[in-house]
Amino acid sequence: MSFTGKYEVESQENYEAFMQIIGIPADTIQKGKDFKFTTEVVQNGDDFIWSQIYPGHTMTNRFIVGKESEMETMSGKKFKATVQWDGGKIVVDFGKYKHSSEIAGGKLVEISEAGGATFKRISKRIA
Template identity: 60%
Template structure:
């Protein structure tokens, strides 16, 4: 249970910009580590994990949800109720799933 409470206090910032089918997805971690991945829906691109692992992936969009498979997990994201909802399925841990919900910055 400790992990859940610690997760609630974890201040991860996600910045997403979209221009047509082109996206820039940046995550800024509490340690000031920052990862930016740029992609176009339906086209293979180079991506990187927070740990620095580089890989190729293709992001798809279906029913308003972005979907991509990373090493060891599958990620979907959508805007729901004015919030960014990310669902991650850990494929290497018997398909365990965790969900992150981000609220929009009040300054925007």
Template identity: 55%
Template structure:
């Protein structure tokens, strides 16, 4: 799995609908709409550190080991326990309100968050 590196958001589909479902305020949705989010991933064996940089210098870092329960945090600051697993070539995790997968496909980082029928798909290029 070649997740390690810095990734810049290229495109996103379903952004507004997904944010509204999570009750993110309209002004925050607007600020993030065209923001080129940076994701930085380091990997040491089965242990990952996954940092996402958001507008206004906000960032969230989650460190996890595959198949081991760990403490996680959402961008909204909500803390929860979860286990990241590998499903084929994807990293998969269930957040409190949605399910998230990440994979490398065609040299791109593809992240899909799904809550019911609402899907957010983010595609990032490696820097």
């Protein structure tokens, strides 16, 4: 299934605990926990443009599955990573945490894991 679309956050689980583990400052966590940001994905085969649009800031990662690409983490750190397919999911190791994304029931389901905490975000398709 194609990831292409625009998605709005519908629900999040374990946001605060996960963000603390990966080193996000408490004030940033408080500001970010209630943002209803959007994710916009353009997929052309294994080529992706993945943007998260926050109030006043957009973070965009461009990558080709199976090829090393420069990526940016939630905390703004840049590094090189290789996104892989795992069944219908795309997975990437961001160093401090592992992240997977899939389309399930027409929704974008993202799971990040670090230090025993699992952060789950579900976003509904809006376009």
